[in-house]
Amino acid sequence: MPYTYIVRCADDTYYVGSTWDVEARVWQHNSPDLGATYTRSRRPVTLVWSCWFDSIEQAFAYEKRVQGWSRRKREALIRGEYDALPDLSRRAAVQRRAAERDGGFEAQA
Structure with a gap:
């Protein structure tokens, strides 16, 4: 396997x-x-x-x-913290989507 x-x-x-x-x-x-x-x-x-x-x-x-992935993101995977993975992304777009999903996004001027 x-x-x-x-x-x-x-x-x-x-x-x-x-x-x-x-x-x-x-x-x-x-x-x-x-x-x-x-x-x-x-x-x-x-x-x-x-x-x-x-x-x-x-x-x-x-x-x-x-x-x-970053060390922090790999360690979240190892711990089984799957919900935390998007928030630990290095990509700003993924972080923005996660913030929008959680209601914490503030638009940049």
Whole structure:
């Protein structure tokens, strides 16, 4: 089954990936020569979030999406705070829509 996953590295950074087998991939990240270059110098890594998808293409697309997110937004995802995700967007348009939805939008002159 295809997954998107997030691991926390020893230096408290996050790595986002996609795979068919999460357990095997986390093991690879912690091995001396099989993990991603990014995680090799940041071992050990710990799985903090994963989600399965219907296809590897969907998992890969979500991986790329989450890779562009801020640390705060990734941590909200990890905590399962899905309602907070739009408010944590870097894009001003998304933040404006969220503010309008909540009634807190003030028009800019």
